[in-house]
Amino acid sequence: MATALRIVLAQLNMRVGDIDGNLQRILDSSVQAKQHLQADLIVFPELSLCGYNAQDLLLRDSMQVRIERALERLCTALPHNLHVLVGYPWLEQGHRYNCCAHVFQGQIQAVYKKQFLPTDTVFYENRYFTPDNQALCIEINQVKIALGICEDVWQPEFIEQACAANAQMIVSLNASPYHLNKQTEREQMLSRQTQKAQMPIIYVNQVGAQDDLIFDGGSCAVDAQGNLRQRAPAFSEELCALELQFTHSTSHVEKTTISPLLSEEASAYQALMLSLRDYVNYNGFKGVLLGLSGGIDSALVLAIAADALGAEQVQAVMMPYHYTAQISQDDAAAQARIMGVDYKTIAIAPMVEAFIETLKPVFAQMPSIANDTTEENLQARCRGNVLMALSNKNGYLVLTTSNKSETAVGYATLYGDMAGGFALLKDLPKCLVYRLARYRNSLSPVIPERVITRAPSAELSPDQKDQDSLPPYDVLDEILRLYVEEDLSAQAIIAKGFKQEMVMRILRLIDINEYKRRQAAVGPRISKRSFGSDRRYPISNLWARGD
Template sequence: MATVLRAVLAQLNMRVGDIDGNLQRILDSSVQALHHQQADLVVFPELSLCGYNAQDLLLRDSMQIRIERALERLCTALPHNLHVLVGYPWLEQDSRYNCCAHFYQGKIQSVYKKQFFPNDPTAFAQRYFKPGHQALCIDINEIKVAIGIGEDIWQSAFIEQACTAQAKMIVSLNASTFHLNKQAERERMLSHHAQHAQMPILYASQVGAQDDLIFDGGSCTVDEQGNLRQRAPAFTEELCMVELQFTHSTSHVERGICEPLLSEEASVYQALMLSLRNYVEQNGFKGVLLGLSGGIDSALVLAIAADALGADKVQAVMMPYHYTAQISQDDAAAQAHNMAVDYKTIAIAPMVEAFSQSLAPVFADMPSTANDTTEENLQARCRGNILMALSNKNGYLVLTTSNKSETAVGYATLYGDMAGGFALLKDVPKCLVYRLARYRNSLSSVIPERVITRAPSAELSPNQQDADSLPPYETLDEVLRLYVEEEQSAQTIIAQGFEQEMVMRVLRLVDISEYKRRQATLGPRISKRSFGSDRRYPVTNHWQRGD
């Protein structure tokens, strides 16, 4: 006769530092899993009590005190007839561990300490945690269940531990960060390990966003043949039920709801919406504002912001100067109307001319008196001042609009278009910006077609186009991908057919722009290697670029 085990994977948005709030989410979800879904087991994400990634909050003395109180509360308040797995940090003899507690019958039955840590620059796990050295299996309905946390499930050594212990299934607690196509990578790994171990794997993951990190959820279950049997919706909180049946020698996983995988454009768009929404709401901003130029980048930022927060919490400001084309002003106004956001026009000519007049006597004594990037940057900095002044008055967060391609080569102005509190497109290459704009218009047409089809320009000088200063974006983005994300040398990139002079010029721009990126605001990470904690290069850098 088969033994049935009903498990709920609690895909929740846990908040860093909000131990009381996270505790209440665990209690509420456990009650719901038991009474509405008749669960035997509920699994919460990695470090769910303190939130992920808590960083140096983990080092504070009060963290341990608050965690101890939370664990005591869980012992008394969780349903006694429900098995519950909860992740938390624990300090023991001056060593800190990433732990999972098994709650049942009003007490902690056992504790597992995470054994393996990724070489992941976004987590700094080894700064905070020591590895455990003991595998753990628990019994639920006489089914032996192996417990893992995060990186454990990626390691063959952990899978071998579960097999040696004669476990019947594996449960993995996770707070896995998002990047493009990450879910497919996870599921391939889980399928491979499940087939090797000949046992089902339950994968519970966090959803939400924390600063630059995004957690897409991705909670899922694979059976002992490696077949996907359940997948939670991405970027959404969900209590995911899965029913398993075990006999003496086999297991069967009932097919649950398998949400379809999102397209690349849909997954990035939803990731950016989630990141912005969490950042604005959890940091107490009333809304957001941005400079709407009539160009593609600000058009996409406006669309994401309005979709994420609602039109009533978004303000767009057109700040024209002499070089701003009339079609840019028309298209900006049209999109603002399409999305029903608050829209203002503030001309910057009086401010730019006042600066120019004040500086003219000083500039007259300098070797070059011709207009150059100095005058262009004055325009951008006047716009930045306007946006920051509005932000100070109304408590709205300023969104910058530079994309990853521009950020890489320094095609942005410090204290100008880089001024703001959140860089929504910081990790989005220019070509992907266009794809996302097309994707958004496929849902409903809000971005004027001309914004997508016209040649990109900063409009800081007469008839200026990006192509005057940069290679075509299709070429630039691929060179940047190879150099920044793949860490390939100049010679390796050139050997793939790219023109040598262009490659060396692009790589030089990337290297000399590090000082700008150090002063840039944070933005959501959607690639395997973003500008931030992923990639740390010295500002003063004399490395040979051909290497």
């Protein structure tokens, strides 16, 4: 005789530190799952009570007190005839665990503690948690379910435990950060693991953004044969119902909605919108402000900001100097008009010239008095001061516009174009900036065509072009990818056909500009390795760059 089990995957945006708010989301979702979706079981993401990644908030004594109170209320307020799996941190005999509670009929029936703690890329779980070594199965409607938390389900030892316990299915609670093509990687892994285990895996993932991390959702179900049977939409909150049928020796996972995988461009664009929206809203900013130069980077930032927040919450400022081309001013004004954002022009020539005049007597005593990057940086810093002054007055968040390629090699000015609170393009190489601009215009044309087709320039000196001092961006971006994301040595990169002199110069620029990146604003991570929490290099660095 077949046994049915109806599960709801609660793909929610759980906010770090908002224990009361997260608790209310859990309670509201549980009522909806029972009353409207007829669920037997609802599953919430990893550490859903405190939010992920809570970092050193977990170390505060008050965290345990607040979690205890939340669990007490959870038990009393949940529908008694609904099984609930919820994640939370727990301190026990001096050890802190990453836990999943099985709550039913007003009580915590069982607690699973995460066994495998990731310590690579953005993860530091061994700083906060102690790994457990005990498997746990629960039984619902006579179906034996093995519980896992995020990294657990990737490990062959966990799958072996589930099989040894004669489990009939696996449920995994996750807070799995996004990077390009991550959903494909997850589903390929789940397909392999289900075929090894010969049982379905239900995978629930968080959605939303926290500082530099983005959680894309994509909660899914994979049957015992490795076939995808459900995929929730990316980047949106969803309660997804799923029905499974079990006999003594077989399982069947009902096929429901399989939301399409997004293209790289669509995925990255939605990820950036979500990241900016959550950062602005959670931190209480009234809106965002950026310098609109007429170039490709600021054009893309403006498009994402207006799409994410609405035109009424976006302000753009053109700050021309002597070297700013008229077409840059025209294109910036045209895009601002198309997107309906507030637009101002503030000339910086009086400020720059006042600085130069003030410094002239001092510069005259120095070995070189010719104009160089000093005067260029003064232009960028005057623009940064204008934006920060406007931000102080109106409470808007300043968005910086430097991309990953520029950030890598130091082509950004400290306290100038790096001034601001959120670096939206921080993890986008220049070639991806162009691809996203083309993608956005394919939806509706908002970025003037010649902004995309013109040779990129900072316009800090006459007829300046990026390619005067840098390799073509397709070449530069590939060298950066190999060195930063793949950790290849200089010799390994040269062996792929790149010129030795160029490689050594680019790698030197990357290494010596670490001090700038340490002072950069936080920005969303969309690659496997960003300039942020998952790449920690010393500033004073004498490492041999040929290794």
